[in-house]
Amino acid sequence: MAKYSTGGAGGSAGGNCELCGAEESDLRTANVAGATLEVCSECAQHGETEDNSGSSGDDGERSEQDRKRRAAQNTARVEDARKGDPKHWEEGGTDYEDDQLPYLVSGYGKRLTEARQDEGLQLEELAEELDIDEGDLLAVEQGRATQAGVGGSVVAKLEDRLDIELSESA
Numbered sequence: 001m002a003k004y005s006t007g008g009a010g011g012s013a014g015g016n017c018e019l020c021g022a023e024e025s026d027l028r029t030a031n032v033a034g035a036t037l038e039v040c041s042e043c044a045q046h047g048e049t050e051d052n053s054g055s056s057g058d059d060g061e062r063s064e065q066d067r068k069r070r071a072a073q074n075t076a077r078v079e080d081a082r083k084g085d086p087k088h089w090e091e092g093g094t095d096y097e098d099d100q101l102p103y104l105v106s107g108y109g110k111r112l113t114e115a116r117q118d119e120g121l122q123l124e125e126l127a128e129e130l131d132i133d134e135g136d137l138l139a140v141e142q143g144r145a146t147q148a149g150v151g152g153s154v155v156a157k158l159e160d161r162l163d164i165e166l167s168e169s170a
Contacts, residue, residue, distance in 0.1 A: 019043040100152050101145060102167035109143035115162040116141075130157045140166070 016023050017040035019032060027038040037043075105111070116126055123141070127134040132154050139148035140158065155166050 017043055101150060102152050102155060104145060104155070104167055105165060107143075108145070108166045109141050111164055112158060112162070112166060113141045115164045119162060126158075126161070130154075130161055132157060 015027060015038065017027060018037040019039045020043050022040045022042070024040040027040060028044045030037055030039045030044050032039065032043070116123070119126075121129075123137055124134055127137045136145075136148065136150045136154050137158075139145055139150055140154065145155070152167075158164070159166050
């Protein structure tokens, strides 16, 4: 079980790592998430390591730069994984002009849900009939068409089929 520092740890003459609890003879002082801890060599990579005198020198500056660089790389990897491969923007560009989402009326999602139910249609039935993605239809019904990137053509098909107004008149 990990032990966390209360600031009273002495030097680094050995003992248990204050981050993971591992017993090690050569502990290092590191700043981990704002806390100064005596840590093992494995856990030292998670913080800014100081030398045994407690002062960080040129190595501290370099490790800070390395830490920031790694953090930026990790953030970029997470964003790429969350959004998918970003290369498609470079190759295909965007299609905002081709299928712009119009300004939608207040309560458009509820209006669509009620109209669909009045017609006695399930989500998947309407999506199949109009040849639109069921996820897009659900996004419109939940009032998140903009966040889901639903195109204006989807809204136009829904308005035509269900004889309702979801977008503001120009």
